[in-house]
Amino acid sequence: MINLAVIGYGYWGPNLIRNLTETAGACVRYCCDTNASRLAEAAVRYPFLKTTQSYQEVLNDPSIDAVVISTPVRTHYEIAKKALEGGKNVLVEKPLTTSVADAEKLVALAEKHNLTFMVDHTFIYTGAVRKIKEIVTSGDVGELYFIDSVRINLGLVQSDVNVLWDLAPHDIAIVEHLVRETPVSVCANGACHVGNGLENVAYLTVYYDSGLIAHFHNNWLSPVKIRSMLFGGSKKTIHYDDMQASDKVKIYDRGVEVTPQENSHDLRVSYRLGDMWAPKLDTTEALQHMATEFVQCIQDGKCPLSDGRSGLNVVRILEASEMSIKHRGKEIKL
Amino acid sequence: MINLAVIGYGYWGPNLIRNLTETAGACVRYCCDTNASRLAEAAVRYPFLKTTQSYQEVLNDPSIDAVVISTPVRTHYEIAKKALEGGKNVLVEKPLTTSVADAEKLVALAEKHNLTFMVDHTFIYTGAVRKIKEIVTSGDVGELYFIDSVRINLGLVQSDVNVLWDLAPHDIAIVEHLVRETPVSVCANGACHVGNGLENVAYLTVYYDSGLIAHFHNNWLSPVKIRSMLFGGSKKTIHYDDMQASDKVKIYDRGVEVTPQENSHDLRVSYRLGDMWAPKLDTTEALQHMATEFVQCIQDGKCPLSDGRSGLNVVRILEASEMSIKHRGKEIKL
Amino acid sequence: MINLAVIGYGYWGPNLIRNLTETAGACVRYCCDTNASRLAEAAVRYPFLKTTQSYQEVLNDPSIDAVVISTPVRTHYEIAKKALEGGKNVLVEKPLTTSVADAEKLVALAEKHNLTFMVDHTFIYTGAVRKIKEIVTSGDVGELYFIDSVRINLGLVQSDVNVLWDLAPHDIAIVEHLVRETPVSVCANGACHVGNGLENVAYLTVYYDSGLIAHFHNNWLSPVKIRSMLFGGSKKTIHYDDMQASDKVKIYDRGVEVTPQENSHDLRVSYRLGDMWAPKLDTTEALQHMATEFVQCIQDGKCPLSDGRSGLNVVRILEASEMSIKHRGKEIKL
Amino acid sequence: MINLAVIGYGYWGPNLIRNLTETAGACVRYCCDTNASRLAEAAVRYPFLKTTQSYQEVLNDPSIDAVVISTPVRTHYEIAKKALEGGKNVLVEKPLTTSVADAEKLVALAEKHNLTFMVDHTFIYTGAVRKIKEIVTSGDVGELYFIDSVRINLGLVQSDVNVLWDLAPHDIAIVEHLVRETPVSVCANGACHVGNGLENVAYLTVYYDSGLIAHFHNNWLSPVKIRSMLFGGSKKTIHYDDMQASDKVKIYDRGVEVTPQENSHDLRVSYRLGDMWAPKLDTTEALQHMATEFVQCIQDGKCPLSDGRSGLNVVRILEASEMSIKHRGKEIKL
Known part of the structure; x- marks a missing residue:
């Protein structure tokens, strides 16, 4: 079972949680958002989730295998970097980062730590x-x-x-x-x-x-x-x-x-x-395929269709x- | 009555003759094309037309008030230049010329001779x-x-x-x-x-x-x-x-x-x-409005909607x- | 506050509950369905609802002001009849009944008891x-x-x-x-x-x-x-x-x-x-307008746009x- | 060579003549219409045609093999009947006749005289x-x-x-x-x-x-x-x-x-x-196929795709x- 945390519960976050929840082999444990009222909404809809305003709390939890980052683009780099450094597998919303330099660093980091690093190119x-x-x-x-x-x-x-x-x-x-x-x-x-x-x-x-x-x-x-x-x-x-x-x-x-x-x-x-x-x-909803790909790549160690390098190429x-x-x-x- | 000659009876020429023929105040006298078989077709369809392979013959005819040039683009400049120099009003197919320099010369020539100079921007x-x-x-x-x-x-x-x-x-x-x-x-x-x-x-x-x-x-x-x-x-x-x-x-x-x-x-x-x-x-067919505009501008001395300058701007x-x-x-x- | 029960949680029932829940002045209290697994789904999505397999239980509850019937068509007449006889306001899915005779009886019953009787002609x-x-x-x-x-x-x-x-x-x-x-x-x-x-x-x-x-x-x-x-x-x-x-x-x-x-x-x-x-x-979602119409007609005693007579006319x-x-x-x- | 006469030069007649003229093996000889000004138009467009206001004149001409009837529907029966009786092959515009009885008589007449009898079901x-x-x-x-x-x-x-x-x-x-x-x-x-x-x-x-x-x-x-x-x-x-x-x-x-x-x-x-x-x-223009079918059926004695019986079925x-x-x-x- 892959334990997941979703960081960022804005426009896209609810879709991610809904699909990850229905993905075989995956278990969403956390929802993290700096906005307290959004967190409250998530708690009502998904009573089984832990909620927190601190993504650091999520990264500190050793039971979490992977994080899904759907925060504003300008925050992707920092969160993904800390997550990869903390040994978490990472899925990031598109676009991956705001610069090529940042994207390259993340790709290198993921390869160094041998982690699944994927970008949500839903289409x-x-x-x-x-x-x-x-x-x-x-x-x-x-x-x-x-x-x-x-x-x-x-x-x-x-x-x-x-x-x-x-x-x-x-x-x-x-x-x-x-x-x-x-x-x-x-x-x-x-x-x-x-x-x-x-x-x-x-x-x-x-x-x-x-x-x-x-x-x-x-x-x-x-x-x-x-x-x-x-x-x-x-x-x-x-x-x-x-x-x-x-x-x-x-x-x-x-x-x-x-x-x-x-x-x-x-x-x-x-x-x-x-x-x-x-x-x-x-x-089938595209996001369902995407979620499955992420979970299977973590399980099997294979490279995702939309890996970090494809995210880098887009950036x-x-x-x-x-x-x-x-x-x-x-x-x-x- | 404006006496007209159509030079170039290719793809567009038949449409021009058909519409000019139906335009009040206009009379198409000549159809000119270097291709003898095209000329023969024009003669069958419009028995009242004089046909010739030499546009110079048309320009030499003092009864002709205006020429309509629907030949390949690369020939527009030379024919239009000679026509304007010969005192003929001129309508040219789009694009006006193959270069800005040529278009500018034609515009200047038309202004110098005070002739109607128009380009067929049909749309x-x-x-x-x-x-x-x-x-x-x-x-x-x-x-x-x-x-x-x-x-x-x-x-x-x-x-x-x-x-x-x-x-x-x-x-x-x-x-x-x-x-x-x-x-x-x-x-x-x-x-x-x-x-x-x-x-x-x-x-x-x-x-x-x-x-x-x-x-x-x-x-x-x-x-x-x-x-x-x-x-x-x-x-x-x-x-x-x-x-x-x-x-x-x-x-x-x-x-x-x-x-x-x-x-x-x-x-x-x-x-x-x-x-x-x-x-x-x-x-109404656009070409009918275009033909009427040409003939009325010659008659009234007003500037056409699609005058030489607009043709120049496009080029x-x-x-x-x-x-x-x-x-x-x-x-x-x- | 109008207290409501939804009878029938099949294809359309979830849409009814979702919209009635968001309607000012309305409070959905019950979800009733003969199918236990459907009831369980409703309970997960709407933890505040009482669930029951017996619509009679709903009709016996004096706190309920109105019932919404979204069961198979052949059962509409019996449920609506008992509800009206029990003094409940009634909203029925389309088509109202399987016969004109049944529809006429329901219309008469509603008029006799001075109850709001409406059919869900959503469009x-x-x-x-x-x-x-x-x-x-x-x-x-x-x-x-x-x-x-x-x-x-x-x-x-x-x-x-x-x-x-x-x-x-x-x-x-x-x-x-x-x-x-x-x-x-x-x-x-x-x-x-x-x-x-x-x-x-x-x-x-x-x-x-x-x-x-x-x-x-x-x-x-x-x-x-x-x-x-x-x-x-x-x-x-x-x-x-x-x-x-x-x-x-x-x-x-x-x-x-x-x-x-x-x-x-x-x-x-x-x-x-x-x-x-x-x-x-x-x-705006049509069902939201429909739900509001039902609740307001109960409150104000006015005749619904899609009243029983219109349902009868369709039948x-x-x-x-x-x-x-x-x-x-x-x-x-x- | 099949010699043809077109009777009726209204809305559809010009299309018929244009297509029959381009059909191998066919030669349109006559255009017949009771309206003199329509006839004059036909004469201008097709100088080689004989024109007449009397369809009887056409039927009397022994050189004519076939007639094409594009007159108002109420006149189809009489003209087709006389043409078939006169030994002409016949093509009639749709609908074939104004009554089943008339259509049946024409079909029988054509079979009796062993003539090609076809209706123009263009589509x-x-x-x-x-x-x-x-x-x-x-x-x-x-x-x-x-x-x-x-x-x-x-x-x-x-x-x-x-x-x-x-x-x-x-x-x-x-x-x-x-x-x-x-x-x-x-x-x-x-x-x-x-x-x-x-x-x-x-x-x-x-x-x-x-x-x-x-x-x-x-x-x-x-x-x-x-x-x-x-x-x-x-x-x-x-x-x-x-x-x-x-x-x-x-x-x-x-x-x-x-x-x-x-x-x-x-x-x-x-x-x-x-x-x-x-x-x-x-x-390819449907009328071209239709015209070819008519001419070939006359030449080869085969039954047309849209024969009199299909016209009768429609009526x-x-x-x-x-x-x-x-x-x-x-x-x-x-």
């Missing part, structure tokens, strides 16, 4: 992304040419991070999970209209040596809600539309075929039209995007 | 864009914050221009028409996957001093067809979805409200939710985007 | 239907011509009632709520394909003397999920699409205009095209539809 | 319906359970026929083409709101002995435009949504599975969820629906 555990991973890995889409991601809606404007740090981690983590190639540079553009100096609309381009280009569009001010990703390949294209009630993933056997012309530097380009196919998706792109956006799209090497 | 004559213009001008959307344009589909990969030169002129022309502010710089990113070295997917950001940011996404390889523009303002947001069979333009009275907090540098941000409204749109952004894209998103001042 | 408490009611009542849509309702999906095939008794009460209750005219007759058609002799697809037409026609389509076997209602009037038409994530209600200022022709029995018919408008809707149409469907669409007078 | 020649036919015939959908068709929009209110005679022929013809079983009875309901006594909204149910039920909803007053057909089978369900720009036909491998329970008359019902698939469709349902609608849904045996 890679959805039925949709798992199916897309399966299709991309099978080679059916061919070589990946472009990925285009749009995640916009009327969102809660954050006071400490821009819209990329808030929304893009979901989509960057999906791309990090699907693409086995290392990105080489990023360019980002954006603008701020709500007075706090942080971009509320932003565009991020990620370049790869193979020619793959990934683009992310995030916006907190759009009354039209879009959550869409296109994965364009040499053979097929996948459309993932998370706003659809069903058939969220569609595979199009359609594209453009290019044939070099003899005795000419011209190309003959023709359409290739074919079927569209929407596979059945597992509809690397976010940090570079922030630098690029300050210099109006300047290319930042990764 | 600004649609019922949708005319309605959007009316709403934006009325002040109802408030200050413009962002414009986001997506025009992607399985498109005909061009052999001499990238996807921005091919598709973005439509959307840039709409923005040029709606926004009274001069853009200050552009950043563009893109990639080529079909072997001719020209980008088949591209992203373009245009910056304005007021904080407005406009973004354009064009792609020739997407099996999902999208033609969508968002106009986000401080009061309202307009969504123009050209793929809808009806209700293409929707105005959302929804947004985010930001209130500075006393004794704090924090902001209080709240949602404002309200009605959505889809105004009735004029469904200015395209040329800068090409330079930016070659330097991976480097900001290019306009 | 009439949605923001969507309340807005539609407001618009229809204002006269904006003019005279109602037709109502077309479709509610189809892969549904749980019931073993004791056909698809009309299962799904149509929602839509019939909406129509009952919106239309002030009494229907005169019904015709229904349907078919059974799953072996239990009960229709899994059915079509119901309801006639009114004014010329209004209402039609209901219900289907348990459709992989395409539709929940749509059209309200066509002489001036405007309302479309209520419950599957939309936003803008569920759209008002179309479009129609057909008919002008009698002089010296002719022909009609001149022309289109009238206008704007479309999607009003902001209250998104009257359902009973007639069942007779009609057995005789292949034979018109049944109401 | 069965679309890529969508041809694909659906292929799938249904293959057995992939299993036994057909229900067909649900909706064709509604703001339509041209007709002065001599109700909405079923105007719109339903399209959908009834599709069903007639796809279903090899003979329908046994119909029930229809409807209402008239525009003053001419003819239903502008109508619902038609068609019963089959196998348990298959087909339902048609037509409405001239709906600002929401729907053209949708569901084909529900024991194994799969097909959705044909003609308003989609692409992927009009979707096959859902989803349904309900019913297993009888041992020692019980209850049924165990469970969902079966699977993939969705949208096959590539031929996008049989329409005539019965009219009788049923007058008696408020009374079942009419076929």
Whole structure:
């Protein structure tokens, strides 16, 4: 039995406790939050939990095997560092940290202490992304040419991070999970209209040596809600539309075929039209898969799908995007 | 009666002749094309037209008041230049020229000779864009914050221009028409996957001093067809979805409200939710309005909605985007 | 304070308790169910509730002011009858009873004892239907011509009632709520394909003397999920699409205009095209409004929006539809 | 070479001439219309056509092999009768006639004279319906359970026929083409709101002995435009949504599975969820296939896909629906 403590009972904490409670092999022992009224709510809903306002108390308890950190991002590093140093396995909410340097230190610490270190990239555990991973890995889409991601809606404007740090981690983590190639540079553009100096609309381009280009569009001010990703390949294209009630993933056997012309530097380009196919998706809650992965990785010592390194990779792109956006799209090497 | 000649009877030429023929005050006299079989087709459909393979013959005819140039882009400059020098009023297909320098020369030439000089930015004559213009001008959307344009589909990969030169002129022309502010710089990113070295997917950001940011996404390889523009303002947001069979333009009275907090540098941000409204749109063919505008401007000496300067403004952004894209998103001042 | 007991803790019971618990002036005291394991679940979630397998025990408790009956339909009549006879105010799940005769007896009983008697027609408490009611009542849509309702999906095939008794009460209750005219007759058609002799697809037409026609389509076997209602009037038409994530209600200022022709029995018919408008809707959970209505009606002695008579009216149409469907669409007078 | 005459140059006539002109083996010789100005338009567009206001003149010309009748429905019978008696092959617009008796006489006449007799059920020649036919015939959908068709929009209110005679022929013809079983009875309901006594909204149910039920909803007053057909089978369900720009036909491998329970008359019902698939469709204009079918059937003596008997079958349902609608849904045996 893995004994767990959840640190941070804000927006996401209740979902984490609910899912961890239902995970085989796991037992949630503590809920920790600096906010007393939130703690009281947790106590009502989960009478079996110990509650505390001090995460240090949790880390001092030798019966606790692992901590789940869902506090504000700026506190992730310190709590995770102390937890890893204290020999606890650690799951952290996305984004992992506010800097690459911090993320690298945590990854090194976890490796040194041989602990499970994982980041909650929830979306890679959805039925949709798992199916897309399966299709991309099978080679059916061919070589990946472009990925285009749009995640916009009327969102809660954050006071400490821009819209990329808030929304893009979901989509960057999906791309990090699907693409086995290392990105080489990023360019980002954006603008701020709500007075706090942080971009509320932003565009991020990620370049790869193979020619793959990934683009992310995030916006907190759009009354039209879009959550869409296109994965364009040499053979097929996948459309993932998370706003659809069903058939969220569609595979199009359609594209453009290019044939070099003899005795000419011209190309003959023709359409290739074919079927569209929407596979059945597992509809289990993604967080359930995520929780199970965490617990099993602790038990078996295997590396999580969304390990610390994937969290670091996401932060690397976010940090570079922030630098690029300050210099109006300047290319930042990764 | 304005006597007209249409030079170039390719994809768009037939639409131009059909609409000009139905325009009050206009009489199409010539169809000119270097391709004899295309000319023969024109002769069958419009038996009253003179046909010729030499545009010089058209320019030499003193009875011709105006020429309409729908030849490949690289030939626009030379034909338009000779036509203006010959005292003909000129309508040119989009994009106006392949360089800012050429566009500037043509604009100057037209002004010097006091001739009507217009570019066929068809979309600004649609019922949708005319309605959007009316709403934006009325002040109802408030200050413009962002414009986001997506025009992607399985498109005909061009052999001499990238996807921005091919598709973005439509959307840039709409923005040029709606926004009274001069853009200050552009950043563009893109990639080529079909072997001719020209980008088949591209992203373009245009910056304005007021904080407005406009973004354009064009792609020739997407099996999902999208033609969508968002106009986000401080009061309202307009969504123009050209793929809808009806209700293409929707105005959302929804947004985010930001209130500075006393004794704090924090902001209080709240949602404002309200009605959505889809105004009735004029469904007259846009090209009919465009043709009428050209003929009336010649008759009355007034400046066309899509005059040479607007054509130049579009080319200015395209040329800068090409330079930016070659330097991976480097900001290019306009 | 109104003391309540919820009888029946199946699919809907938990939603009722959750909402009644949050209703000002109400206090849920009991949860009653014949199934012991369901009772145990209720006890865990709501430790303050008394639980019992005997609804008679509830009725015998003089401190209980009102009971909420969410048991299988065939048991509604007996429980409601005893509750009313015992002087309890009563809220019953839809459909009210399995026969008009039973419903009439309950209505009479409630009136005799001067008790609040209400049926849970949840949909009439949605923001969507309340807005539609407001618009229809204002006269904006003019005279109602037709109502077309479709509610189809892969549904749980019931073993004791056909698809009309299962799904149509929602839509019939909406129509009952919106239309002030009494229907005169019904015709229904349907078919059974799953072996239990009960229709899994059915079509119901309801006639009114004014010329209004209402039609209901219900289907348990459709992989395409539709929940749509059209309200066509002489001036405007309302479309209520419950599957939309936003803008569920759209008002179309479009129609057909008919002008009698002089010296002719022909009609001149022309289109009238206008704007479309999607009003902001209250998104409060409908059940919260319903619970508040019940409690307030008990307190104030006013008649509920969905009183016993409206429940009776729905059952009257359902009973007639069942007779009609057995005789292949034979018109049944109401 | 088959020499043709087109009689009736109204709304549909130009489409017929355009497609017949492009059909191998066919030569359109005549255009006939009682309206002189329409004839003049035809003469301008097709200078090679003889024009006449007298269809008798056409029938008297021995060089004419076949006539295509696209006149108002009430005139079909007389013209077709004389044409068949005159030894001409005949193609008639839908609906074939205004009565079953007339349709039967024409079918008999054509058989007697051994002439090709065909009705223009255009929709069965679309890529969508041809694909659906292929799938249904293959057995992939299993036994057909229900067909649900909706064709509604703001339509041209007709002065001599109700909405079923105007719109339903399209959908009834599709069903007639796809279903090899003979329908046994119909029930229809409807209402008239525009003053001419003819239903502008109508619902038609068609019963089959196998348990298959087909339902048609037509409405001239709906600002929401729907053209949708569901084909529900024991194994799969097909959705044909003609308003989609692409992927009009979707096959859902989803349904309900019913297993009888041992020692019980209850049924165990469970969902079966699977993939969705949208096959590539031929996008050739349906009328081109229809025209080719007519010409080839004349040449080869084979029976057309949409022969006189299929036209008669459609009229049989329409005539019965009219009788049923007058008696408020009374079942009419076929």
